[in-house]
Amino acid sequence: MTRATTFRRKRPSGRTRVLGSAALPLAVLMMLGPGAADAGAPVKGGQYKGSTAQQAVSAAFRKINFTVKKGKVVLTTEPTVARESCLSTPVFTLEGTASKKLGKNRSFTFTHTFLGNKIDKIHGRFVAPDEVEGFALYHFSAQDLCSEGKAMVSFTAKHK
Numbered sequence: 001m002t003r004a005t006t007f008r009r010k011r012p013s014g015r016t017r018v019l020g021s022a023a024l025p026l027a028v029l030m031m032l033g034p035g036a037a038d039a040g041a042p043v044k045g046g047q048y049k050g051s052t053a054q055q056a057v058s059a060a061f062r063k064i065n066f067t068v069k070k071g072k073v074v075l076t077t078e079p080t081v082a083r084e085s086c087l088s089t090p091v092f093t094l095e096g097t098a099s100k101k102l103g104k105n106r107s108f109t110f111t112h113t114f115l116g117n118k119i120d121k122i123h124g125r126f127v128a129p130d131e132v133e134g135f136a137l138y139h140f141s142a143q144d145l146c147s148e149g150k151a152m153v154s155f156t157a158k159h160k
Contacts, residue, residue, distance in 0.1 A: 043106060044130040045069050050157025052136060056082040064122075064136070064155050073108040074099040078122065081138045081153055084146035088138040091120050114139040118150070130159035 046069075051062040057080050065077035075098045081088040091112045092098040100108045107125040114120050124134030135154045142148040 041129045043068060043102065043126050044159050047160050048132060048157040049160050050132065050155050052079045052081070052153040052155045054082060054153040057087070064157055066157070068102070071102045072099055073102055075110055075122065079136055079153070079155065081136055081151050083140045083149060083151040086140050086143055086146035088140070091138070092122060115141065124157070132157045
């Protein structure tokens, strides 16, 4: 009887091996989307100023301002949100300022209960070390000027 011949696989050459090892991290970053490369960069401390995208409210009342210091976000100015002909009142800054610890995923959320089980919310996430994107969600009770419901607007803020 003769021995069975086993074929050995040829290892990729140097250039192919380097390209193959570099393609894996690139593919992972592409799947995670934009901002994933900045995920390890520290958040820049200081004042952030921005505004909401809602056109129904004048520009002076769309502003959102907060400060970041030592991993804590302090909301100093909250935006006014409109639903039909109604405008929201300050909820989070009514008694001064509101503060929240920055989460591990570089996000923060301010919440306030509105009439039992509904929650007003301002949520933001750092998409770059000096830029925040998020949304503000406010609930409204039924009035003469508007029906009961909620309004959500997006905002962006940058370090100043």
